Amino acid sequence: MSAELAEPASKIELPAGVGGGGEIPSFDVTLRVRRYNPEVSEDATWDDFKVTMYGTDRVLDALHKIKWEIDGSVSFRRSCAHGVCGSDAMRINGRNRLACKTLLKDLDTSKPITVEPIKGLPVEKDLIVDMEPFFQSFREVMPFLINRGHEPTKERLQSAEDRERFDDTTKCILCAACTSSCPVFWTDGQYFGPAAIVNAHRFIFDSRDDAGDMRLEILNDKEGVWRCRTTFNCSEACPRGIQVTKAIAEVKQAILARKI
Template identity: 75%
Template sequence: MTATTTSPAASVGEVPSFDVTLRFRRFDPDAANPEPFWQEFTVTAHGTDRVLDAMHKVKWELDGTLTFRRSCAHGICGSDAMRINGRNRLACKTLLKDLDLSKPIVIEPIKGLPVVKDLVVDMEPFFASYREVMPFLIAQGNTPSKERRQSPEDRARYDDTTKCILCAACTTSCPVFWTDGQYFGPAAIVNAHRFIFDSRDEGAAQRLEVLNDKEGVWRCRTTFNCTDACPRGIEVTKAIAEVKRAMITRAF
């Protein structure tokens, strides 16, 4: 830092701190009158903080009953997907400095799944769809005695969809999923894509059969909300379009 030579007493590289207001949509199933309600908290945060840090501060210092999920807190486990200022984001990957702090940051549970408490939703319908596309390698024949070889080109074919962390940000950003919970949803299709386009996998026909359902890929209305919501930058709508095209080209 060049500043140290001119003003050695100044605290070098001090991170600015400021007050942020968080506005939560809360729900307590054990309350006398279980109705969702809004509640605001103001905490002091640092310029390097993420939304999750501010939420921790609320939970640890102001109100321990605020309920949300998080595990790794570094964008890998996919536990803390929530609706931040109207868009699905991971709280641990959203920096406060990227948000408009002149207004309260609005935090709501992801949409379309039953709310258990505050920001915690029941993920079971989401994982049920995930299991239905058989997210595992299907290969015939004997157990191989050496690894299944794959060229870099074949690996690159489905590279994008291997990045999914199953946070449900995409599925719960989908207007079709909000109104029709039977729809498989973007995440299940992304994970089917990961195997359908894997040259070592032999279950593509079965998976396409599953997704050719009334509630399958054809429900996709290409709103691109999922692509925008994905914290891993997966081009979700593109993957769904590729599955749609595979269904047509492989059928004939």
């Protein structure tokens, strides 16, 4: 048995040519990538790369092809490449998206596709930005469960309705697409930003958490929720479809309800 690990024969007769997924259309596409290397020049430039890609490919695949086959110095972050880790948020054709969730065929391939780093955070190289200011704001809202009661001996139970209350904001993957799409954050880096507020919302409205008041007090800062101008850029940018602006509005209401 040990030597024979071949695939078992198919039980269905398939005609030749079927089963390989068929012919995937391929097309040429130009990627216009924002390049920045502080060791070479203080100025950022645009580089065009023409690559042949397939209809099933994403922008990330094109970037891989460029890095692996054309120019190894192109730098970008990516980790899981499947829209979960939140590493490869970038500005594609002027909109913040995840490179791993944006299919090339959904973009206008007749024109060059522009790929830039997300705005508002310091660029380190090419498409890589310094995420530290973003995570600093995230940490400041205390994104962890705080419970003053006795330590339970089993898990903390919660009704389905209570869980539903903050379900939307549990989806955040901290990709910074929302915060770096916010025009307030572009000029005022001190603003907590949508992502920090979303993650505060996730605990403020969690019935098991006791530190909602502390988080509301933190976000009542002059750089907190009142800085939001409801432009909805964040809701539009979120690759997880979180209603970010709605979450911010709910935190505003919670602060008002507590104060008045």
